Amino acid sequence: MVVALLLESPASGRVVVLMGSTSDMAHCEKIRKACGSYGVPCVLRVTSAHKGPDETLRIKAQYEGDGVPTVFVAVAGRSNGLGPVMSGNTAYPVINCPPITPDWGAQDVWSSLRMPSGKAWS
Numbered sequence: 001m002v003v004a005l006l007l008e009s010p011a012s013g014r015v016v017v018l019m020g021s022t023s024d025m026a027h028c029e030k031i032r033k034a035c036g037s038y039g040v041p042c043v044l045r046v047t048s049a050h051k052g053p054d055e056t057l058r059i060k061a062q063y064e065g066d067g068v069p070t071v072f073v074a075v076a077g078r079s080n081g082l083g084p085v086m087s088g089n090t091a092y093p094v095i096n097c098p099p100i101t102p103d104w105g106a107q108d109v110w111s112s113l114r115m116p117s118g119k120a121w122s
Helices: 002-007 022-037 053-062 082-087 107-113
Strands: 014-019 042-046 070-075 094-096
Touching (some): 022 070, 070 082, 082 094
Parallel strands (some): 014 070
């Protein structure tokens, strides 16, 4: 009985993947699959920090305050404003995970890594 309970322990947190556009869906599905392999619930949402920052903050607010530990994953390329907007407006961890594309290559990664010092972007 004890072994069964240890093996079936429910996830006590969640991952919320925020993508800048539906063109990032394939990349986000890989993240959801990886989370699922660890038994961590994962929700995919589409929002643009540039085109709709108010909507982005409304989505963030839906996952705050309900007592469920949450990690936000921001998937956006090029200027990658999504991660910094989220990180600057939540106490939860925010992980930038831009898709690597043939057009922009490593530039998308640099948009996540070259941020002002003292900020929590990762």
